[in-house]
Amino acid sequence: MKKFVIGILVAASLVSRAAAQEQGADAASGKALWDGSNTQCRSCHGSAGEGAFGPALAGRGLSSAEFRQAARKPWGIMPAFTQDQVSDADLANFATYFAGLPKAADAGPWRVPAPEDGRLGQKIAISLGCAQCHGATFDVARGILGGTAVGFGQFKDLVYNHTVAMPKLGIAEGNTPGQRLHMGNYNPLRISEQQLKAIYDWTKNDLGFRPFLEARLTADKSDVAGATYVLKVENSGFKKKGPAAQDVTIHIALPAGATVMHATGDGYKGVHPDAVAKADVAEWKLAKIAPTDEQTFAVTLSSPVDKAGLKGSLSWAKPAPKTGAKLDTMNFALRSPG
Ligand code: HEC
Ligand code: HEC
Structure with missing residues (x-):
């Protein structure tokens, strides 16, 4: 038997x-x-x-x-x-x-855990799984929603009908040829319009939409010494729709021991120690970056950076976040070529 x-x-x-x-x-x-x-x-x-x-x-x-x-x-x-x-x-x-993989003994932690005192919209975004990709405060999404002035009807469409609505939004994200859209199409029977409205209101009214800023830091290949780095900052918001970023501060944190030999770009203020970056930073200050504006900044360092790379941040005083941090910030890092 x-x-x-x-x-x-x-x-x-x-x-x-x-x-x-x-x-x-x-x-x-x-x-x-x-x-x-x-x-x-x-x-x-x-x-x-x-x-x-x-x-x-x-x-x-x-x-x-x-x-x-x-x-x-x-x-x-x-x-x-x-x-x-x-x-x-x-x-x-x-x-x-x-x-072919062995069974895991235990599941791992959530990539984005639930905050303790979230607002209603945030709790829903966490419980439905949106935050696992968008982060606990939807930072990038709030820039895109702000820059393209997305209303609730369009927001809904971007969630239920994502693979059709996203390429129609008219921004580079999700439109790059050969790049697959990462988010799927949500079922209205599983995620109600009311739940989506709570998420939308939270991003727009509790946290606030942001200017649609994009920052790209790359090595300048034309510099034979290989120690020049170029930062392109763009407000990708739609003209007359998206907000301008005002009182903008840009920092590039210098690797230990490096000094700035040369810097270009509007509003360069020199190098000073910064508590947040815990390093010396090269700083630029600008009154405003309006939709469709593109600005270029560059630094030549005393020697090329090593594998750890180069990091920086972009912050702006207005529009200010409605809750949470006093200053809105976006971090960027050196991208590998290509
Ligand atoms: C938002 C989070 C999320 C993402 C992103 C996601 N899944 Fe899932 N997946 C789930 C959940 C939750 C379940 C349980 C069933 C459900 O809720 O639909 C599930 C169920 C599954 C199952 C069935 C597992 C079982 O026990 O039968 C498979 C297979 C699966 N997912 C594959 C994928 C693949 C492939 C992708 C990417 C293309 C993906 N999932 C993306 C959350 C996710
Ligand atoms: C698997 C990761 C993932 C999950 C889960 C996810 N999103 Fe997205 N979402 C993205 C990405 C990435 C984009 C950009 C386009 C693309 O690649 O699909 C996007 C785009 C969007 C957009 C258009 C604006 C923008 O940021 O580009 C909205 C609105 C949105 N998501 C809302 C939601 C909501 C609400 C949920 C939960 C119901 C959700 N997303 C779940 C990854 C995700």
């Missing part, structure tokens, strides 16, 4: 393995897509599928059919992803990759 039961168990586990490892699917491609910048599934399921906000996927022997069901017709609060975002082949690769 005992032998018989074991026989059945072995047969069952062979069937489920065969189902998970579908023909042509390969674990390495699944891992590459999971770890790379084309999907953000890991924001909810953990960097190795160990589980976090969403359930664990590693070592559970989920089949590619189960992956397809979950991604195309999620039964809960996970958004649905289109073929263009993750194809059936991608999902089969995920299934094979996770079937």
